[in-house]
Amino acid sequence: MVIDAAGKLTRFGNLAESPQFGIQFYEPEPRGDVMDFWVFPDGYGGAVSIEGGRSNACFLIKKAALPNYLEKAEKVTGPVAYRSAESDFISIGDAAGMIDPFCGEGMHHALHTGQIAAASVIRGIENRWSYLRMRHHYESERNRHWGWKKAMARAARYALNHPKLVNAVLRYNAAWLIDSFWGNEFRRQTRK
Numbered sequence: 001m002v003i004d005a006a007g008k009l010t011r012f013g014n015l016a017e018s019p020q021f022g023i024q025f026y027e028p029e030p031r032g033d034v035m036d037f038w039v040f041p042d043g044y045g046g047a048v049s050i051e052g053g054r055s056n057a058c059f060l061i062k063k064a065a066l067p068n069y070l071e072k073a074e075k076v077t078g079p080v081a082y083r084s085a086e087s088d089f090i091s092i093g094d095a096a097g098m099i100d101p102f103c104g105e106g107m108h109h110a111l112h113t114g115q116i117a118a119a120s121v122i123r124g125i126e127n128r129w130s131y132l133r134m135r136h137h138y139e140s141e142r143n144r145h146w147g148w149k150k151a152m153a154r155a156a157r158y159a160l161n162h163p164k165l166v167n168a169v170l171r172y173n174a175a176w177l178i179d180s181f182w183g184n185e186f187r188r189q190t191r192k
């Protein structure tokens with residue numbers, strides 16, 4: 001049973017790379033109990049307080065501007081790859097197409113699609129399905145749970161290059177925008 005969990009640069013499927021790289025660095029002082037977030041021409045990112053009175057900053061930077069940030073970066077990763085072309089295999093996490101880091105959901109997506117895949121495989125083995133049928137079952141379950149969020153992330157990526165549009169939506173209905181990205185998760189956690 002092959003399950004592709006090889007991450008954003010998997011060789012099992014043809015991922016569409018995006019000319020963006022992630023950079024990460026620590027700063028020696030904390031930033032209180034809020035997450036600061038910046039959107040600027042070279043990219044976007046945020047910083048939060050972490051243990052030891054420090055803060056951790058992560059940014060997504062356009063490839064062309066990357067050299068300007070290398071001195072500051074402690075870690076660089078990429079290129080990120082968002083869209084997966086059709087894969088012949090059950091692919092989970094980033095191998096199934098990255099959720100934009102903007103959503104802060106990459107790890108949730110990786111763990112959850114892993115669970116969905118396991119459930120499809122168990123069901124398939126119990127019912128003597130072919131691998132293809134298990135894959136179709138898995139893909140339809142994954143789309144049911146993650147299709148909307150991926151569509152929102154695609155829209156957000158487009159919007160980040162159009163700050164006027166983002167500002168207009170924020171002015172019109174900021175609560176809707178925030179709820180679309182993180183609302184389900186908040187509702188789930190509140191119910192617990």
Ligand SMILES: Cc1cc2nc3c(=O)[nH]c(=O)nc-3n(C[C@H](O)[C@H](O)[C@H](O)COP(=O)(O)OP(=O)(O)OC[C@H]3O[C@@H](n4cnc5c(N)ncnc54)[C@H](O)[C@@H]3O)c2cc1C
Pocket residue numbers: 005006007008010021022023058059060077080092093094095098099101104105106107108110
């Ligand atoms: C800049 C940036 C910021 C992010 N911020 C957040 C955030 O705030 N919150 C969040 O939830 N997510 C965030 N993410 C996304 C998150 O890191 C990923 O979505 C998540 O790690 C995906 O998990 P994965 O298991 O699919 O892939 P990975 O974590 O990439 O794991 C894949 C593993 O497979 C290994 N591998 C690949 N090929 C082979 C091979 N041939 N043989 C053996 N091993 C192999 C790799 O070495 C790797 O260890 C961010 C990502 C970026 C780039």
